[in-house]
Amino acid sequence: MIEWWVDGLLGVMMLWLAWQALSAADLLRAVAMFVTFGLLVAIAWIRLGAPDVAIAEAAIGAGLTGALLLITIRRMDDQRGSGTQEKPRAKAD
Amino acid sequence: MPRLIERCLPVLAGAGAIALGALIAAALLRTPENDGAMARAALEALPDSGVGNPVTAVLLNFRAFDTLLEVAVLLLTLVAVWALDLRLPRTEALPASPVFSSLLRISGPLLVVIAGYLLWVGASEPGGAFQAGAVLAGGCLLLRLAGRWNPGAGFVRWAASVGLLVFLLTAIAMPALTGGLLQYPHASAGMWILLIETAATVSIAAILTALFVAREPGETRP
Amino acid sequence: MTVTDFYALVGVALFVMGLSALILRKRDLQRILGLNIMGTGVFMVLVTSALGQGQPADPVPHAMVLTGIVVAVSATAFALALSLARERHK
Numbered sequence: 240m241i242e243w244w245v246d247g248l249l250g251v252m253m254l255w256l257a258w259q260a261l262s263a264a265d266l267l268r269a270v271a272m273f274v275t276f277g278l279l280v281a282i283a284w285i286r287l288g289a290p291d292v293a294i295a296e297a298a299i300g301a302g303l304t305g306a307l308l309l310i311t312i313r314r315m316d317d318q319r320g321s322g323t324q325e326k327p328r329a330k331a332d
Numbered sequence: 333m334p335r336l337i338e339r340c341l342p343v344l345a346g347a348g349a350i351a352l353g354a355l356i357a358a359a360l361l362r363t364p365e366n367d368g369a370m371a372r373a374a375l376e377a378l379p380d381s382g383v384g385n386p387v388t389a390v391l392l393n394f395r396a397f398d399t400l401l402e403v404a405v406l407l408l409t410l411v412a413v414w415a416l417d418l419r420l421p422r423t424e425a426l427p428a429s430p431v432f433s434s435l436l437r438i439s440g441p442l443l444v445v446i447a448g449y450l451l452w453v454g455a456s457e458p459g460g461a462f463q464a465g466a467v468l469a470g471g472c473l474l475l476r477l478a479g480r481w482n483p484g485a486g487f488v489r490w491a492a493s494v495g496l497l498v499f500l501l502t503a504i505a506m507p508a509l510t511g512g513l514l515q516y517p518h519a520s521a522g523m524w525i526l527l528i529e530t531a532a533t534v535s536i537a538a539i540l541t542a543l544f545v546a547r548e549p550g551e552t553r554p
Numbered sequence: 555m556t557v558t559d560f561y562a563l564v565g566v567a568l569f570v571m572g573l574s575a576l577i578l579r580k581r582d583l584q585r586i587l588g589l590n591i592m593g594t595g596v597f598m599v600l601v602t603s604a605l606g607q608g609q610p611a612d613p614v615p616h617a618m619v620l621t622g623i624v625v626a627v628s629a630t631a632f633a634l635a636l637s638l639a640r641e642r643h644k
Contacts, residue, residue, distance in 0.1 A: 246557060250564045257568055257591050261575040266583055273587055280594055287561060287601050288611045290458035291387045292619050294450070298466035299627050303540055304590060306473065307627075308583065310544060311634040314420060318641055345578055353570040360562055366603055371612035386613035387620065395617060402621050409628035413635045418642070462624055536624070543631040546638075 246286060253279050270308045277301025382521025384456035391460065392525045396514045400503060403496045403532055406539045410492055414548045425479030436478050443471030451533050455522065461529035465536025472541040485550030488542055495535025499528050558602045565598030582637035586630060593626045 256276040263269035277300045284293035374390055381389035391399050426432060447468035454460030475481040483491075502524060503514045510517050516524045542549075568591050575588030597619045604612040 246560055250560060253564060254567055254571075257571050260587055261571060261579070261584065261591065266581070269584065269587060273590070276591070276594075280598075283561065283564075283598070284601065287557070288605065289601050289616050289619070291385070291460060291463070292597075292601060292616055292623070294458060294463040295466065295620050295623050298463060298470065299540075299623050300590075300594070302470060303466060303544075304627055304630055307544060307631055307634055308587070311583065311638060314638055315641055317421070318638070341578075345574060349570045349574045352573070353566055356569070357563055357566045360566060360599065361559060365558075366606040366609075366612060368606045368609040368612065370614050371604075371606070371609060374613050375610060387616045390613045390617040391620065395614075398617075398621060402624060405625055406628050409632050412632055416635050416639045418635060418638055460620075462620055540627070543628065543635075546631075546635055 249279060249283055249286065253283065266312050267309075270305060270312065273308070274301050274305035277305065380518065380521075382516060382523075382525055383454075385454060385458065385460070387458070388454050388460050388525070388529075392528060393516065393521065396503075396528075399532075400496075400499050400514070403499055403535065406536065407492060407496050410539045410542055413543055413546055417548075418546050420547045426477050428478075432478065436474055436480075440471055440474055443467055443474070447471065447533065447537070451529060454529065455526065461532040462536060464529075465533040466540065468533060468537035469540035469544075472537055473544055476541060476545060483549060485548070488538060488549045491534055491538035492542060493535070495532040498531035502528055558605045562599050562602040565595040565602065568592070568595030568598065570595075582633075582640070586633050586637070589633070590626065590630060593622065597622055 253276060256272050256279060260269050260272035260276055263272060277296065281293045281297040281301065284290070284296055374386060374394060377394065378384070378386055378389055381393040383389050383392070447464040449464075450459040450467060451461060451464035452459075454464070472481070506515050507513055572588040572590070572592030572595060576585050576592065579585055579588065600615045600619050600622075604615040606612070
């Protein structure tokens with residue numbers, strides 16, 4: 240049964256975090272929002288009665304994907320640093 | 333004129349997105365509710381599947397072929413990333429600090445134990461090979477980032493392939509035992525599932541860690 | 555509105571947001587984020603389809619979503635590696 244103060248809050252926060260992740264001005268901030276979004280999605284899976292999916296989402300969806308995104312940001316900065324001299328920090332446009 | 337379009341673009345895109353969302357939502361809310369026929373079929377066959385967790389039964393028994401293909405896709409992704417030849421710098425270890433080494437000392441063994449627990453308990457409670465493999469990948473990744481673990485090319489390749497290998501060999505061996513591809517014998521189905529899941533856990537951990545590292549092991553070019 | 559309908563609508567909204575980001579954003583990483591959020595929206599719709607009226611949860615969509623999460627992370631890893639290779643060769 241839906242309990243608005245749990246499910247409604249969860250849904251609104253998921254949408255807000257997704258919006259923030261996709262429209263962030265800074266790539267690092269976008270990834271941080273995305274990892275938090277993944278955590279809330281894991282809680283939503285529990286709310287929907289899917290505990291296996293929740294464990295997998297928390298470990299793989301939020302954890303590993305976040306780590307992959309962060310290491311890619313750093314590698315891109317390193318590549319830019321050793322190649323052509325460009326902006327020191329990855330910025331969105 | 334192009335300037336005008338460029339300024340209207342966010343509004344147009346937003347309107348288009350909302351329209352598409354409304355269309356999909358309308359179609360979705362019109363679809364008939366789940367009448368439970370598939371759920372009933374799966375849950376009725378559950379005692380014969382060899383495990384108690386319905387999701388594990390579906391993944392490793394009723395739809396085992398899909399899981400076989402998924403393990404193959406993981407391995408294929410690793411080969412593709414290695415084929416890209418990224419030439420990343422050799423050392424990406426984090427600087428040694430007391431915080432990190434105590435984190436490593438506590439959470440490294442803990443993650444291995446949790447992975448083993450998730451693998452074992454996946455037969456009856458929520459858990460299973462994928463969750464265990466992901467947690468184990470986290471532990472292996474911590475060790476890699478600390479610079480304390482540098483497996484050679486042979487180890488990584490074997491660890492990544494063992495999941496698909498065991499799954500394929502089991503699939504091929506089944507016709508000799510029961511007469512159907514990927515059809516486990518009734519009495520020992522749980523054991524076969526555990527065997528496949530263990531190999532898959534090792535493989536998933538190795539592949540996810542290797543995808544993160546992205547540098548082919550044994551590569552000597554700087 | 556039931557739990558099922560609410561989360562299905564959230565899933566559709568996530569899908570549409572991810573699709574917009576995939577089309578409109580310029581940097582590779584933002585597009586990959588959009589792709590992931592699209593996938594999460596689809597998974598949410600799938601999992602809500604597993605709930606019926608007062609029945610035990612249907613395990614087949616859960617298994618599909620589990621497979622989907624693993625394939626999504628491997629696709630993300632490959633896409634990130636591709637974008638790194640693209641940067642290197644620019």
